[in-house]
Amino acid sequence: MQDLLRYAIKEAEALGASEAEACAAASSESEIFIESNDVKQAKSQKTSSVGIRVLVGGSAGFYSVNNLTKSKVKDAVSMAIKIARVSPKDRHNALPGKSKAMVLRGIYDKKAGSFEASDAAKMAAEMLDAAKSYDKRVSVDNGNLNADVSTHWLANSNGVDLSEKASIFSWSIMGMAIEDSDISSFDLQLGGSHFVKDIDVHTTATEFAKTVVSSLGPRGIESFKGEMLLTPIAINEMIEEVISHSINSDAVQKKSSHFAGKIGKRVSSDLLTVEDDATNVEGLGASSFDREGVAHRRNVVIEKGVLKKFLYNTYTAKKDGVKSTGNASGSTSSPPSVSTTNFVIRPGRSSLDTLVSEMENGMIISRFSGNVNPVNGDFSGVVKGGRLVKNGTIQHPVKEVMVAGNVFEALRCLNGVSKERKIIYDSILPYMRFDDISFTAG
Amino acid sequence: MNLMSNDGHVIDNLRSMISSSSGARYVEARYQARLATEVNFVNGELDRIRVVENSGCGIRVLVDGCWGFSSTNNLSLLKESLGHAISAARVLAQAKKKKVKGLAESKMLTGIFRTSANGSVSDIDIEQKVQVAREGEKAARSNRAVKAASCTYRETLDHKAIVSSDGADSEIYDSKPEFNVSAIAKRGGQSATAHEGVGVTGGWSDLFKKSHLEYAVTASERAAKLLDAKHVSGIRTTVILDPAMVGLLSHEAIGHTVEADFVLSGSVVKDKIGQQVASELVTLVDSGKSEIASNAGGTIIVDDEGVAAGRTAIIEKGILKSFLHNRESALVFDTESTGNARAFQYNDEPLIRMRNTFIEPGTDKLADMIKETKRGYVVKGARNGQADANGEFMFGAEEVYLVENGEVRELMKGASISGNAFDVLKSVDMVGNEFQYDIGTGYCGKFQPAKVDGGGPYIRCAALIGGLQ
Numbered sequence: 001m002q003d004l005l006r007y008a009i010k011e012a013e014a015l016g017a018s019e020a021e022a023c024a025a026a027s028s029e030s031e032i033f034i035e036s037n038d039v040k041q042a043k044s045q046k047t048s049s050v051g052i053r054v055l056v057g058g059s060a061g062f063y064s065v066n067n068l069t070k071s072k073v074k075d076a077v078s079m080a081i082k083i084a085r086v087s088p089k090d091r092h093n094a095l096p097g098k099s100k101a102m103v104l105r106g107i108y109d110k111k112a113g114s115f116e117a118s119d120a121a122k123m124a125a126e127m128l129d130a131a132k133s134y135d136k137r138v139s140v141d142n143g144n145l146n147a148d149v150s151t152h153w154l155a156n157s158n159g160v161d162l163s164e165k166a167s168i169f170s171w172s173i174m175g176m177a178i179e180d181s182d183i184s185s186f187d188l189q190l191g192g193s194h195f196v197k198d199i200d201v202h203t204t205a206t207e208f209a210k211t212v213v214s215s216l217g218p219r220g221i222e223s224f225k226g227e228m229l230l231t232p233i234a235i236n237e238m239i240e241e242v243i244s245h246s247i248n249s250d251a252v253q254k255k256s257s258h259f260a261g262k263i264g265k266r267v268s269s270d271l272l273t274v275e276d277d278a279t280n281v282e283g284l285g286a287s288s289f290d291r292e293g294v295a296h297r298r299n300v301v302i303e304k305g306v307l308k309k310f311l312y313n314t315y316t317a318k319k320d321g322v323k324s325t326g327n328a329s330g331s332t333s334s335p336p337s338v339s340t341t342n343f344v345i346r347p348g349r350s351s352l353d354t355l356v357s358e359m360e361n362g363m364i365i366s367r368f369s370g371n372v373n374p375v376n377g378d379f380s381g382v383v384k385g386g387r388l389v390k391n392g393t394i395q396h397p398v399k400e401v402m403v404a405g406n407v408f409e410a411l412r413c414l415n416g417v418s419k420e421r422k423i424i425y426d427s428i429l430p431y432m433r434f435d436d437i438s439f440t441a442g
Numbered sequence: 443m444n445l446m447s448n449d450g451h452v453i454d455n456l457r458s459m460i461s462s463s464s465g466a467r468y469v470e471a472r473y474q475a476r477l478a479t480e481v482n483f484v485n486g487e488l489d490r491i492r493v494v495e496n497s498g499c500g501i502r503v504l505v506d507g508c509w510g511f512s513s514t515n516n517l518s519l520l521k522e523s524l525g526h527a528i529s530a531a532r533v534l535a536q537a538k539k540k541k542v543k544g545l546a547e548s549k550m551l552t553g554i555f556r557t558s559a560n561g562s563v564s565d566i567d568i569e570q571k572v573q574v575a576r577e578g579e580k581a582a583r584s585n586r587a588v589k590a591a592s593c594t595y596r597e598t599l600d601h602k603a604i605v606s607s608d609g610a611d612s613e614i615y616d617s618k619p620e621f622n623v624s625a626i627a628k629r630g631g632q633s634a635t636a637h638e639g640v641g642v643t644g645g646w647s648d649l650f651k652k653s654h655l656e657y658a659v660t661a662s663e664r665a666a667k668l669l670d671a672k673h674v675s676g677i678r679t680t681v682i683l684d685p686a687m688v689g690l691l692s693h694e695a696i697g698h699t700v701e702a703d704f705v706l707s708g709s710v711v712k713d714k715i716g717q718q719v720a721s722e723l724v725t726l727v728d729s730g731k732s733e734i735a736s737n738a739g740g741t742i743i744v745d746d747e748g749v750a751a752g753r754t755a756i757i758e759k760g761i762l763k764s765f766l767h768n769r770e771s772a773l774v775f776d777t778e779s780t781g782n783a784r785a786f787q788y789n790d791e792p793l794i795r796m797r798n799t800f801i802e803p804g805t806d807k808l809a810d811m812i813k814e815t816k817r818g819y820v821v822k823g824a825r826n827g828q829a830d831a832n833g834e835f836m837f838g839a840e841e842v843y844l845v846e847n848g849e850v851r852e853l854m855k856g857a858s859i860s861g862n863a864f865d866v867l868k869s870v871d872m873v874g875n876e877f878q879y880d881i882g883t884g885y886c887g888k889f890q891p892a893k894v895d896g897g898g899p900y901i902r903c904a905a906l907i908g909g910l911q
Binding site for chain 1: 484485487488490491492493494495496497498508509510511512513514515516519523526527529530531533534537538539540567568569572576590706707789791
């Protein structure tokens, strides 16, 4: 493969490219789907593709093809050159040079190669059984188990020449509990790992079953203003996208980030520390280099509530006169964009139990279903699997109520972060508690 | 850049693989080569340009009452891929409780099909595609109040071959270009966004019946006007919905509830075939053809099980007539497939999806609909929305005009329309006589995307209108 990529770069240079990049990926994937309390379908795919990016006199061209024969790659290069010749010049277009190579251990399991569709089928069935046997009122709407083994290659005309293997297993289960006419809130639980031995569908299924059963028999409540304790999944649904958008240099440059101009300023209570960390192998977004071949690193973005930096790829970094943070993202079928890798919120000092016991009047939210505006931070939606807390004890599940507010304001009222964290694919998140949140009864 | 140059004999490979396969009750192989082009300008700069070629074969099998699906981009590995699909389905079948009983008998459409296109987009140089996006973005900033703009040209060219052990044997050539522009006007702390766009099944001339600059200038002017518009106050009232809103309502709030897989998991309409669910003025259709008007964006001719994708009346004169089926659900409901099995790319399995979903035109003139409205709103410019399994929906509308005493008054700020879709359809008392498709730039998401369209005439009905920030 490396030879093919070097061939592509040579071809591009011969056709007039000042700089060229070739990125390739090959993967083998198997997946089992669960639907309506039954396994549904087995799916597998093998795929490989290459993306060619060229710069011709400051103009960029991009062509991708999922056929790795030499003649197809040659055609792709000449098309990329043709595209560059009709694209406007942009002085910020550039490819990175070699950065210090880093080898990340712990993202590839040698046993993954022999993990077969039949193994996936067994585990999916086990997850379904575990949820159903926890309590007969549990009803699984859908779920899946996915195993993906892939290799990524990246080479450019500045001497970058990298490759890496990774294995990713992920699974999910979603549904409700039903008792006569009482239907609980929907719940979703997810899990993921890089190693076969760490696939734990049982814990995920049990947590799902426990959550839906405990939200049966909800009672209506009056509207109130109080504390909100979000589970890691709810953090992912309500808070994470707003922060990831706001710390993205592309959003800052397009003037859609609320954090523009706020480096060094306080954007949250001092309990919040956010890192973007592709080197944390617990997260499924871990890898040693980014979409352009820049080495990954740990970027502390918000430290004790103070905004420290934005996330950059080479293009946006050049625009701001800074260095790439290793956040070029995207697949082989797209030129690099900017995004988070593993979104990590540092654990706090309190246990989850302590966070609950300190609540005078508030709500634990298992999931949030609604709209979040990443630009201005406004959110409004429905509380799923809500439980009322008074004087430090959980009272009862509540019927769906509306919750609305603003993420940026909520971050300033953050008054608790748990020690316990959960891995949600490429996010590692604790439980977080906020004050002054309005809940409106329907 | 000829997509179709190297894949002429693919269908023969699929045929021979299927005729020599054993061990599965049903085998379906679908080759798909896709060439996708995208050019996007934002705020005066090229934001993204790319061309992506993606081809391969997806194989679906039914073994021991369980589905298996396998795909590969390497056509020399078809047999191996078939083997994967069969063995995985066989293993999973052991855990499966409710077996797939079979597939409904269907008339397969065989032969070679091309969606009609005036001016093939393959003959248009990439330079011209860059030009329309660049000029469109610039024109979207033509009004001085507009501070940010974006413009995208996108096209998808497909060559498909579908062969199955039940007699499917067809090839399809398809072309779907689209053009989108948005403008954001700002003053002080206020901002207002306007979108314009068009998406068709067809060629370059079908896409640009109106000039790209006209879309852009319209968006620019509207964004500026919306800046000064007043808010709508929340009220249940008479609304006159434009073709795009009618399309969105038909697709999102009604269409999904009648997808047979959704019906089987307990949709609100499950026991309502033969019952009145809408005003007798309403005939609501989903079709794989471009009925009534040409170049509808969701046109497919043949579905991805090889079944003719014709017209299905979901609601006829107010009576619920049919659900939307693939061959599996059709057998369960003891009926015929309606040709709604669709897959997005070669590596996606076919699911029950809509195509062009619309309300048929009636006899009323728009001018009369307005004249006979004492107080209400004309609601235009469908934006994204949400709909639940029970028909409850909330959609955003970009352009809302107050109507008083039979006359159109001022433009109001964007608003939301909500209600229960079936209640709204029951309240329909006037149906316009002019028809248009107008959501062809949209994609529907259900595990995988699908290109769909929708539309209708203007209709008058009652719904809840509310302010939207």
